[in-house]
Amino acid sequence: MSTLTMQNPVFVIYMIAAALMVLKVMGQGWVTVYRMLKVGSGWASAEDLRPGLINRNPNPSQLEINDYVDRSRRIHRNDLENIPAFLAMGLLFVIAGPSTLLAGVLMYGFVAARLLHTLAYTTQQSHEVRATLYTVGSLAVIAMAVYVLWVALGH
Template identity: 35%
Template sequence: MMEETYKENSVFSCFLFYAVLLVIKMYVIAIITGQVRLRKKAFANPEDALRHGGLQFHREDPYVERCRRAHINDMENILPFLFLGAIYSLMGPSLFVARLHFLVFSLSRLLHTLAYLLALRAPTRSVAYTIAQIPCVSMAVQILMSVMAYA
C-alpha cells in the first residue's frame, strides 16, 4: 500500500528521498557527538564518567557542546521541515518546484552542520540557516493558503 502511494506521487517520493537523507544526517551528528564525548572524555552524566575513568570526566567540553548544539539545531529545523514537506507533497505541487524546495533546504542544512562542526567563519552558519528557512516558509504559506477555505 505504501509503495503504491509514493510511486504514484513523484513529489512525495522526492520528499521521502530528502527526508531520509536528513534523518540519516541527524543520526550521523548524534554519533559524532558521542564519539567526541569519548575522545574528549567529557560526559554529561556521572555514571558515564565513572565508567570511563572517574567523576573528573563529568564535565563540559567546548567541542562536544558545539556538536550537541548542531544536533539540537537540526531537531529544531529538520523536524518541522518533515511535517511541512509531507503535507506540501500531498497538495500536488510541481515536481520541479517541490524538488527545489527540498534541495535548497537539504543543502542549506548540510552547510549549516559543516559550518557548526568545522567552526567556519561567520556568517556562513547564519546564512545557511536563513536560506533553509525560505523553502519552509514557502511551503507553510502554500499549505495555509490551500486550507484557508476549509478553516
C-alpha cells in the same frame, strides 16, 4: 495518480529528502558519542562518571564542557530544532500538490542548507555564514507552509 505513492515524483523527492534528514539527525548523535569517546571528556551527566566498560577511570573533569564535543551537541540541537518542522511540513506540502520543480527546489534546498550549516559549524565559520544557511533552510520550510495554507484555504 495517488499522492503518497512512488508514482508521484513529488512524494519521491520528499522520501529522499526526509530519509537524508533522518539519517543526518540520527548520525549527528553518533558523531557526538564518537567525539566524547575520542577525547574522554564532555560527558553530559553526573551518572556518566560511574565506572564501566567505556569509562574505566572516571574523573570529575570529564563533566567539564569540551568544545569539540559540545560543538557536535549544538549541531545536533540545531538539527532537532529544524528537521522535525521540515518532516511535518514536507508531507503536507506533498499532499498540497506542488510542481515537481518547486518541490525539488524547496526540499533539496532545505537538505543542502542543513548539510552546509553542519559543515559551517564543524569548520567554525562565522555566525553570519551559519545564519545565512539557517535562513535558506528556514525560508524553504516557510515557503512550503505558505503554499500549504494557500492551497488549503483555497478549497
